[in-house]
Amino acid sequence: MKRISLLFILLFSIGMSLKAHKDLAATVATNAFVDSSTKAYLSTLNGAAREKSDSYFEGGYVLQVVNLFYGLLVAFVFLKLGLGKQMKRIAGKVQNVNLQNLIYVILYFLLAWVLSFPLSVYTDYFREHQYGLSNLTFTDWLIQNLQSLGVGILLGAPMVTFLYVALRKTGQRWWLWGASGAIIFIMFISFIAPVFISPIFNKYEPLEEGKLKDEILAMARANDIPAENVYKFDASKQSKRVSANVSGFASTTRISLNDNLLNRCTPEEIKAVMGHEMGHYVLNHVYKGVIEFGVLIFIVFALLNWALNKLIATRGAAWGIESISDVAGLPLLAFLISLIFFFATPVTNTMIRTQEMEADQFGLNAAREPDAEAHVDMMLSEYRKVDPGKWEEIFFFDHPSGRVRIETAMKWKAEHLKDCK
Numbered sequence: 001m002k003r004i005s006l007l008f009i010l011l012f013s014i015g016m017s018l019k020a021h022k023d024l025a026a027t028v029a030t031n032a033f034v035d036s037s038t039k040a041y042l043s044t045l046n047g048a049a050r051e052k053s054d055s056y057f058e059g060g061y062v063l064q065v066v067n068l069f070y071g072l073l074v075a076f077v078f079l080k081l082g083l084g085k086q087m088k089r090i091a092g093k094v095q096n097v098n099l100q101n102l103i104y105v106i107l108y109f110l111l112a113w114v115l116s117f118p119l120s121v122y123t124d125y126f127r128e129h130q131y132g133l134s135n136l137t138f139t140d141w142l143i144q145n146l147q148s149l150g151v152g153i154l155l156g157a158p159m160v161t162f163l164y165v166a167l168r169k170t171g172q173r174w175w176l177w178g179a180s181g182a183i184i185f186i187m188f189i190s191f192i193a194p195v196f197i198s199p200i201f202n203k204y205e206p207l208e209e210g211k212l213k214d215e216i217l218a219m220a221r222a223n224d225i226p227a228e229n230v231y232k233f234d235a236s237k238q239s240k241r242v243s244a245n246v247s248g249f250a251s252t253t254r255i256s257l258n259d260n261l262l263n264r265c266t267p268e269e270i271k272a273v274m275g276h277e278m279g280h281y282v283l284n285h286v287y288k289g290v291i292e293f294g295v296l297i298f299i300v301f302a303l304l305n306w307a308l309n310k311l312i313a314t315r316g317a318a319w320g321i322e323s324i325s326d327v328a329g330l331p332l333l334a335f336l337i338s339l340i341f342f343f344a345t346p347v348t349n350t351m352i353r354t355q356e357m358e359a360d361q362f363g364l365n366a367a368r369e370p371d372a373e374a375h376v377d378m379m380l381s382e383y384r385k386v387d388p389g390k391w392e393e394i395f396f397f398d399h400p401s402g403r404v405r406i407e408t409a410m411k412w413k414a415e416h417l418k419d420c421k
């Protein structure tokens with residue numbers, strides 16, 4: 001009996017080690033394939049084109065820091081140079097405190113826009129043209145910028161005024177109310193955006209009839225996405241970038257493809273992108289995003305409460321801020337929020353990048369087009385550094401880099417090669 005069990009153990013061990021050997025051999029073969037095919041794709045972007053893409057994206061790192069210091073300068077103009085006090089005087093001409101606050105907030109939006117104009121015209125207009133990414137004339141760019149300002153004031157000013165109601169009425173617990181309000185506000189904006197905001201800037205319409213539409217809708221049906229939730233929009237008026245997105249919230253959730261994608265890509269590539277967007281939809285990324293960002297917003301507001309109390313207690317008099325609920329503290333509040341989010345960049349980027357990776361994986365399974373996916377990843381690398389370092393990707397990338405995305409696609413391909421006979 002003992003001998004039989006020994007024999008069994010021996011046979012079992014041999015079997016297991018053979019299996020482990022086979023697994024290892026399969027992994028080595030997959031890795032070799034992934035490595036060589038990814039290298040082949042990456043080598044299609046080299047020389048001046050690679051340098052241009054790297055320098056555009058790396059310039060973005062510098063711009064994030066410049067933006068932060070520029071924001072500090074804007075806060076300085078409001079608080080130290082007395083612009084805020086002038087605004088307070090103008091707002092003080094009405095009696096009602098909420099109306100006073102609303103006037104101050106609107107003036108703040110307008111003047112902050114003016115003060116930030118030199119940086120935004122460089123970043124969003126001249127720099128985009130310098131890298132050949134924008135299709136907008138200066139007038140069109142300015143009109144769009146003013147439209148954004150208008151939308152920002154229309155939606156943002158009442159929201160900030162409400163925040164100051166919470167600051168006055170709820171005492172030291174204002175930040176809990178403020179954070180809850182901010183989350184509801186974000187959900188509300190997401191809900192109305194596809195219907196009321198996006199159409200201000202672009203024309204959205206159903207896809208044209210034809211084979212491509214049939215294929216896309218077949219993929220949508222296969223993944224339980226209603227056909228009326230797939231649109232196209234004229235992004236080519238703004239830029240050459242290939243893109244698609246999932247927007248909206250609850251009943252307004254929809255997938256939109258931009259016309260650059262439809263004009264520049266093959267049907268297989270379009271299907272690969274659609275698979276990715278369907279991933280966001282099916283995996284409920286919008287709702288998961290609200291929960292993840294919701295937690296972050298509570299942390300941001302807690303830090304904001306701590307910093308505001310400390311700074312106003314020590315510097316409030318010099319900056320013309322009477323108390324934490326005084327609207328004169330808005331320029332400080334705005335700067336502190338940008339400062340906290342600046343330091344949270346690796347966290348927010350990682351939250352988004354993780355969802356993007358999940359959507360890629362879903363897309364590969366749904367579209368079954370790994371090479372088309374890799375081609376699109378190379379196209380996206382026109383404006384996103386294709387092969388960054390590990391930490392660089394964690395800190396600065398809100399989507400996986402081209403290299404990581406292609407590796408993922410090639411891994412999928414390697415494991416499915418046997419299906420493709």
Ligand SMILES: [Zn+2]
Nearest residue numbers: 276280356359
């Ligand atoms: Zn995505």
